[in-house]
Amino acid sequence: MHIVVCVKQVPNTTQVRINPETNTLIRDGVESIMNPFDENALEMALQLKEKHPGTKVTVVTMGPPQAVDILKEAVGRGADAVVLLSDRAFAGSDTWATSYALSTAIGKLEKPDLVLFGKQAIDGDTAQVGPGVAVWLGMPCITYARAIEIADGEATVERLYEDGYEKLAVSLPCALTVLKEANVPRMASLRGKMAAKKLVIEPMTAEMSGADPAKLGLNASPTRVVKIFSPPPKAGGVKWQGEEPEVMAQRLVDLLRERKLV
Amino acid sequence: MALKIDLDLCTGCGACVATCPFGALSQRAEDGKVDVNEACTACGACVDVCPVGALTLEVADRSAMAAEAEQYRGLWVYAEQRAGQLQDVTLELLGQGRTLADKLGVELSAVLLGHQVRGLGDKLFEYGADKVYLVDHPALENYTAEPYAEAMSALVRKYKPEALLAGATSIGRGFIARVAIQVNAGLTADCTELDVDVEKRLLLQTRPAFGGNIMACIVCPDHRPQMATVRPKVFAPLAPVPGRTGELIEEALNLKDPVVRVLETVNAMQNEVNVAGAEFIVTGGRGVGAPENFKLLEDLADALGGAAIGASRAAVDAGWISSFHQVGQTGKTVRPKIYIACGVSGQIQHLVGMSSSDTIIAINKDPDAPIFGVADIGIVGDLFQVVPALTKALRR
């Protein structure tokens, strides 16, 4: 089997804030990590590899040159091959253009039986890239997967939805977006880390991927981020008392709705 | 679209560098003139601040696309149903959709996909739809992304709506992302605010990103339809108008058999929502008084759309609830979006487990309870009155 796992390098978002004066993202001192859900996708691939000997796991990322860090992390954990798709031509891609670019890179590889994604990236938070890539590759895609079994070219997958789950069956090849519940990601091994340290990763450029330049980057992206701003600030310790419970309850619900919390 | 920098004009003042929301601009080491990197989204924030007009947005020739876009009219809402039940988010989207459609002066349509779901059309009209597009087909009996996307894409290609909204549910997010690629459109995820620019006929889509730490406003200038998934519970449905009707357009499509087969559907979560990792937590302390009173908190949790139930050690030790639910030093450490502490005094052993929650709400009858020291919103009152009132207000 050949399994491709798409991983994204993301800032550790619990730390990202907007500078209230300049309205710009404060990125200083923000650590870059492998998108947490992608760790679960990678773990799913590695567990399948253990169960099905002869399986090869290729990890693909699109991003700036420093995204090699997460590819090295993946090698440390047991990935067999990596692809760094990196070119200024990809800059500014929205999910439409990102999924196209990733699909061209995957198209250059040995035909995969399974393409795995995280449930969503914790920065962009769209959850759209996985299903998008699947369309470009002409594959079905099962989102929100928490378990998989493979036998005779067929996958049985558990997909979570809001109030339950479904068991689904699909013939390979197919794509999956993977939930946290799926597994506990392993840590890199010492030998894996050593091998990763020595690894020299040459980026795959837009040209090498054979992508149509008209479908790349900002220009090819239908969506535009026109403004970013901080969410309405927390009230900072208000205390209501002495009123009717219904009045206070209603005010609280209004406030939560206004802040889009419920 | 791309940012153009006229280096002859650039004085290296650096004004633009500070305004870039994405940190895409920097000053070159050699001459201090500005340089742009791949983080640029061509948002234009820098263009306005450049005192010498060195920055411009190079706009591609959009006339062809604009003419194409002109052919798209009307606002669509995907009418999500599960097992023949319309989901609340659909009615919420019809509510907001009505407002937006009226601003644009266009029809509001609902798209109903499924098998033997025709009967749901009436409700859609009552809640504000002018038209309902229906694809009733055995391939759509169970939701799987592929036939649903195929049906939706076929309708979009044929009827050309200018905007399409769907709930940001597991179903909506699952197949609408396929549709966006198939119909070559932009898709904004998980919006919490929607408005329209009537003049430019643009949908103004606002959504949280970076785990809710920032908000982004997104538009799709050229591509149609403008698509968005919208978070449930942010908009309110309209009051239904009994007997209100509209036009039902049934589309007969030749759909392929689903490639993904549903073997089994298990409703209701096997486990209770685990406090560790939950987005919403309603916690009860000694003030809850008795095990049966946790029902009040469960109702509130339910009204929040499935919150986990937490407990202080006092409540656990009293045997009212299992230690699985305990938050704090010896219990779990949690970081939900909303933490509602009911009848919890807020001792340090409890606080260490929950004080980094995004929003903390405390309900306690003692105005001096330490929990108010960490609460963002405190309600001084009897939880037996406040909690049911909250549940009621949320359900309204």
Add this chain to the structure above:
Amino acid sequence: MAELNYGLSELALEIRSMVREFAEARVKPVRAELDEKGIFPTEILRELGKMDLMGLYIPVEYGGTFEGDSMPNLIAVEELSRVCIGVSVSFAANGLGADPILIGASDEQKKKYLPPLASGEKWAAYALTEPNAGSDAGAIRTTAVKKGDKYILNGTKQWITNGGEADIYTVFAVTDKNRGARGVSAFIVEKGTPGFRFGKKEDKMGIRASATRELIFEDCEVPAENLIGREGTGFIWAMKTFDVSRPGIAAQGVGLAQGALDEAVAYAKVREQFGRPIIANQGLSWLLADMATKVESARALTYAVVQSIDRGVKDYSKFSAMCKVYASDVAMQVTTDAVQVLGGYGFMREYPVEKMMRDAKILQIYEGTNQIQRDIIGLALNKEYAAAAKK
């Protein structure tokens, strides 16, 4: 945090960050449960094996990663100990069991037994102590009688760490009753050998995650080729093992004391009495200062001993004993003080320092009690000064 520069190799630093992260992520969340229920950390050791961390002390040619630097293994023990020494002793006892093989076994024996230990597929244990032979290890009574190409073992070993869990046991038995310690030989005995069974698992005060068991040998037939070295050399392997393993106990002490210090300082900063954090009281901050000073001195001594052994210093028994005795005493003092810093909360099971204080006690007992360590140091002093006087 500010730290001293011990000139650690890149590998040692890598191991430190790997094991630190591992201990926080995998051990910390379960340590209280392992302790309370006395559960052996099987999953944790398996995962350490998968991460290539079980062979840090085994030379590369036998499947490990050791190339002359003993610090990576020592630091792995220290970092695990910072979170739980019940887990760290289960990890380190593999090395203790393997050391007689590393020191005294033939190349053939090494090739057979070391690679599966290095990969973590198999675990090891060291079996010397008997009901009537503790500090006086030369008094063991388990016998091994040669019969053809086999030795027949009879006797009982007591309090063997990893007993029942390990696959490979180095067992010390008497082959010649008349020669005392010189009549002791060492054998490699595999789990499952007929006549070899396990007695009861002990219910302990501390390190409750570790398995401490009786080994019972009843006409247990061990192939003669499993004899380590020659007959009568066993006691030498036993003692040489201790010389290299005792710094490992010291590392447990350093890690444990560091963990207790971490808890104490963090608590002292948030606990308020008299309207201010308790750390603002000089009486308390001086206590913390002494704790921190002891931890760092214990670390410095332990590292210096191990680095000196790596650099070829001879006659290091005395120094091994010194770091063992010092770091274990520091661990006992610092964990006790940590409980003091936390006051009544520190006395409660819910806070980790209670366990740390219970755990610390064993460090002063096993691998030679601290009295025996002081004996070793005292004897060495006596000998060295006598030699110096002669010159």
